[in-house]
Amino acid sequence: MQEKELKILNYLKDQTSCVTASSIADDLGFSIRSVKTYISNINTNYPNLIFSSRKGYFIQDKERLANILNNFTNNDIPQSSKSRQAYILKLLLLQQQTKNLDELADELCISPVTLMNEISKIKAELKNFDLVFKTKNNCVYIEGLEKNKKKMISHLIYNEIKENFISLDLLQTYFQNLDLKVIKEVVTERLLANHYFINDFSLINFILHLAITMQRSLENLTTPEVLDSLNNVHITETVSKLLREICDDLKKYFPVHFTDNEFYNLALILTTSIVNENITQLEYPQLNDIIGPKICNLMELIQNKMKDSLYINLNNPDFMIRFSLHLYNMLVRLENNINLRNPQLLTIKNTYPYIYDVSVFIANIITEETDYVISEDEIAYIALHIGVLIEEQKALRNKVKVIVLCPRYYSTHLKLVKKIHAIFENDVILSGVITTPDELKNFSDYDLVISTIHVNICLTVPMIVISNYFDNKDISIIANEIEKIKKARLRTILEKKLKFIFKRELFFYNPGFSNKEDAINYLSNALNKFGYVDSSFQERIYERERISPSAYLNIAIPHPLEMSAFSTAIAVSIHPTPINWNQNKVNVVFMLAINEEDRILFRDIFDFVTEIISNKKYFQTLLKTKTYEDFINLLITSV
Template identity: 45%
Template structure:
């Protein structure tokens, strides 16, 4: 099995539903033809492991898949590429020993001493970012630098290996084999619980990882004397967190027969302080919040709420959200101040699956940068997106009520009961405005979106409808839910369709333009928008400013736009590239450059939702990539909006 085939298997291991070859191609940067060839090879070796259909590919037997991946990893362990050799060298010098014989290292890599010298030279440039250097003395190779930065590099190695899935205890254990990490995790969880605190899964694993890395490094160095922080750490951490971290470290020390030094305990305390949440969080009210986070955080959160409302017309003010978000911002600033890296294995999934929510989070991240001076990573931005996601989806549902009429013969004497049950189940997005007995009575009404009926219709009623039983079974509830979703999607499509010829213009349309990269594309397309009088001369720099905060590429499209809606008039420039161009680390086939006037702020989310739906369907995406003219492009979009 090749490394690319293993990559496909690892990707499929994270998917619980069908995934198309086109989507896999965009995500894994492998051509569709090559993916199909690899899957054929895999199924030849492991018959029927990967199922295929018109919907794409799926692996249902996760246990068999896990065994195949484990076996393949062992076979492919011998480093074959420059990247593999780099990882091998770093693991050898950071997780196995502090110093290693140069000639033995070359032999284990199956390369000549000259080639190894060249590899170490390349590695030296990368290590410089961590203020580390790789040296050779007396024929021994070693990495020189601060212990704290070595630990950060180890953490990066492990997270990079988990980027196609989720960080797990098993993955951590494969890198850090000398201590049972399930025991470490259990100790941490139990002690947090005893002190009435909890951590989300990502934060908990991150803390366990940092503890485990420290333990492995102490084993390699054969000494715990190096201080990695401050002796007076207790003066910097509140008493309750002190109790928690001391309880955790004392139990781990007793379990594994080792001793943590003050600096190491302080590092763990910072992680707990910035990610652990008190079980009493739900008891905090707005009047008490400033006591927990301080007036500066209250002011910053208020500014974020105000500017988000002004720019996106989104309300993110609700007591439970504000409390949790303020605590998150406080911990975020502590992490940034102490240069604590918090990884989020879901960052790509969040960005690609919820581009609008992620975009709002980029906007918020920029506010934090302007106010506090810290630059947020995409991992931190995605954590903000997780906080926003539920609230924005709730607000969206409330804002887009589906108005329905219930048709149910009165002789069944259950109409009010059915209506009440439906209203209770779908309280956030269904409003039953009328109850009638027959289809004929519908003629008296026009202001509704959906018909829910317990009787069959002889003719199509002219509006979307769904038939249910009078007993409202689980199957009925699912049918109503699907029909509500269809109505909401059709509503978005109708809005988009009404704007198509206003927002898209022939003079802003490009096909297979020979852009070298994203900078070239931004320069050319922004110049055309300015020439048309749609934006002013500052628009281009604002695009680059947004890209510096976080790339606007989502899967195989890019949607560059400023952080704020500053266009004189709203328009969308489009560039189609059947042969993808590079956009930072992504390959992009379509560019939608959004120039949006504040008057159209409500339309921005509809644009994101519509574009995301189009690119997620392989057939629609291929249709767009095949267009040659502006008229063909508009015709394709109109067909999608029907």
């Protein structure tokens, strides 16, 4: 399979509906003709994999696609420099201690000179894990502590799978001598028996660490190491008992052993990942004795800063309990330098940029209080917790208030209301149920009337008529009207604000930036020049970028952590040819300068920017918008 065919498959696996050849060509930089040719080739080799219709292309059997991608990734000879490096590292770390250089070059179908170039790059990467690449008698091997080798293996595997479906089947391809489903069954059964809860991501992480330890035990590659007493965390007897049971069960299926050091490290990972089910049933004040005053004080600080700076209320009992326990486990991980990878990092960051940005804000609070640097993986775990609460609040705020008008006929009106509520529970609030039009005068606060009869009255809000049968056509009518009302709300808000926050002097089309630094320096200087921010604004932008880059797919939204602009404004630069922003290619930059008095606008601005850019057709039009007037008009009509 060609590399470009593989790119098309990886692109299609993330799509939830049909996409045209034109859209694929635009996003991947291919010609439309090439896209059709590549898809034809793929379907020749894998019949009916890609479904084709007038609406475009779609892959229905995602599991089949995942297997094809996995097999291709693991069976073919590595073609790129990065894939060759990963192959060499996995070979030396997972499978054997030494490898002959000539044999290695033959396996990779490359010259000895090319192999030495790859080894040179590998040596630089190994330094990050305190490992050393050694050569002796024309054979190569890696020297270093066992715990560092395991970290390197974990890093390699996550780097390879982060763009694919994270699943046990995908991890299984790296461990041919182990049945990961058996390992998962053993772990989950023991957790259940001991009344412990672990989320799916943490479970995958733990299984990966278990598998790496067991694989190296099978290959006799482990070496005894002295426990590091400097960071020695007390492992409770209940966790030790739980892990002993897991290890004893695993020994029944696999000829493995666990050293004291390996047992301790696995126990530490368990300690920072599991939660006793009985604890989650407690009231928040009862947690004080378990999590300690340090976490309680940190939670109170996060609550206050979130409310004061972002107008977000975290005072939800269930959230407080779950997030306090997460903070407790996270600090133990940070204290002991345990890296918990998040396979959904890119998905979370690119799909929910506002929630991720709020999580960056929380991570910075934690860093200021503890001096620990929070990784992007940990920030994404914070986002999983914070996202549920924020989305619930957002849904409540965005709900449409509905009056249902349905003449009384036995219990017909009650059945209809029940159906509407069941289907549109997340979108509407039922403000009232009436049986005659006259009763409408008793209500003043509603957005929509849903009626089963035609009524000749004038209303200031929309009224839609549906049948008593409430079929699919009626459901579609209601859904479309709800969407119209929500968009009209947003349009009303934004039309008043667009010219207020987007300034003519801060709009730049194709300004010639070559990278992220050019964009940040130029736009922040422009904001400073026109009096919107002070001279420290640029450095505060870079402080935020150091925590986590502000690029989301092909847009960037740089801004400081605090809202301290003299007055609110957004500087915009549009780049038909994308610029480099860390690992992303960015076409549009929105630099936010928000005054504290306008902090309530922050979410609306963030949501608006990300929503309009997510529309591919609109985005292509935006890239051709050369003047401020056309830019503002396009923003208004896009809503």
